[in-house]
Amino acid sequence: EAGVAQSPRYKIIEKRQSVAFWCNPISGHATLYWYQQILGQGPKLLIQFQNNGVVDDSQLPKDRFSAERLKGVDSTLKIQPAKLEDSAVYLCASSLEGAGADTQYFGPGTRLTVL
Amino acid sequence: ELKVEQNPLFLSMQEGKNYTIYCNYSTTSDRLYWYRQDPGKSLESLFVLLSNGAVKQEGRLMASLDTKARLSTLHITAAVHDLSATYFCAVLGNYQLIWGAGTKLIIKP
Numbered sequence: 001e002a003g004v005a006q007s008p009r010y011k012i013i014e015k016r017q018s019v020a021f022w023c024n025p026i027s028g029h030a031t032l033y034w035y036q037q038i039l040g041q042g043p044k045l046l047i048q049f050q051n052n053g054v055v056d057d058s059q060l061p062k063d064r065f066s067a068e069r070l071k072g073v074d075s076t077l078k079i080q081p082a083k084l085e086d087s088a089v090y091l092c093a094s095s096l097e098g099a100g101a102d103t104q105y106f107g108p109g110t111r112l113t114v115l
Numbered sequence: 116e117l118k119v120e121q122n123p124l125f126l127s128m129q130e131g132k133n134y135t136i137y138c139n140y141s142t143t144s145d146r147l148y149w150y151r152q153d154p155g156k157s158l159e160s161l162f163v164l165l166s167n168g169a170v171k172q173e174g175r176l177m178a179s180l181d182t183k184a185r186l187s188t189l190h191i192t193a194a195v196h197d198l199s200a201t202y203f204c205a206v207l208g209n210y211q212l213i214w215g216a217g218t219k220l221i222i223k224p
Contacts, residue, residue: 042119042203042214043158056211091157103148104212106158 002026004107006092012113018080021110025073025094031055032069033104034077035091043091049075050098079112087114117142117208121215129223131193136218138187138204146207147187149178151200152217158203161189194222 005024013019025032031050035043046065047057051072060067064083069075079086089111093104118141128134138147149161162171164180164187171178175198177190187204201219205212 040216042205042216044214045211048211093158098210101146101207103160103163105160108157 004092004094004105006090006107006110008110009108010111010113012115013082014115015084016081018078019082019112020076020078021090021092021112023075023077023092023107025075025092026105029094029096029105030072031095031098031102032075033093033095034067034075035093037089037091037109039088046077048098055098082112082114084114087112117144117206117213119204119206119213119215121204121218123218124216125219125221127221127223128194130195133193134191136189136191136202136220138189138206138215140185140187140206140213142208143182143185144206144208145182147180148205148212149187149189150203150205152203153200161202191220196222196224198222 004026007022011019033048034046036046037043046060047067048055049069052069065079067077089109091109092107095102095104120139122137147164150158151161152158162178167182169180175192180187199220199222201217203215203217205214
C-alpha cells in the first residue's frame with residue numbers, strides 16, 4: 001500500500017514570496033491533516049479536512065495560509081506571503097476516520113526555509 | 116484546554132539499560148498515541164492506547180495508560196542503538212490530537 005506522498009521535499013524562499021505544498025493521502029482515507037512542525041517541537045495542527053470539507057482550521061493563520069482539498073483526495077497548502085517564522089517542516093497526514101479517532105499516517109514532510 | 120507534557124525532553128543512555136519516558140496530560144481523554152521520529156524523517160505510529168490500564172508491547176518498547184492519573188509511560192527494556200530517535204505522545208482532545216514536545220533519546224554503544 002502506498003503511503004502519504006508529499007512534494008516538494010525541500011523548499012528555500014525569501015520572505016514575502018509565495019510557496020505551495022502538495023499532498024496525496026493514502027487511498028481511501030477520508031481525513032487529511034496538515035501540520036506545522038518547528039524544530040524541537042511537536043507537530044501543530046493547521047487544518048483538518050474530512051473528504052473535501054474543512055473540519056478544523058482554528059490554528060491556520062488565515063491572513064497568509066490557505067489550503068484546499070478538491071475532490072476529496074489531493075490537497076495543497078499555500079503560504080502567501082511567507083515570513084521568517086514560517087520556517088518549519090510541513091507534514092501531511094491521513095486517516096480512515098476523522099477527529100483523531102483513527103491512527104494518522106504521515107508523509108515525509110516538506111522542509112521550508114524562509115530567508 | 117488540553118496540555119500534554121513529556122519528560123524528560125532529552126535522554127542519553129547506555130545500551131542494555133532500562134528507562135521510562137513519561138507523558139502527562141491535563142484533561143480527560145480516552146485515546147493516546149505514541150509515535151517515533153528518526154532525524155530528518157517523518158512520524159511513525161508505534162502504539163494506540165484506548166482504555167485505562169491498556170498495555171501494548173512491541174519488541175523492547177512497552178506503553179501503558181493510566182487515565183485516572185492522566186499518565187502514559189513508554190518503557191524501554193535493554194536499550195539498543197537502533198532505538199535512538201525522538202518519541203512523541205499525542206492525546207486526543209477536542210476532535211484533534213495534541214502533541215507533546217517529544218523526548219529525544221540517544222542510546223550509546
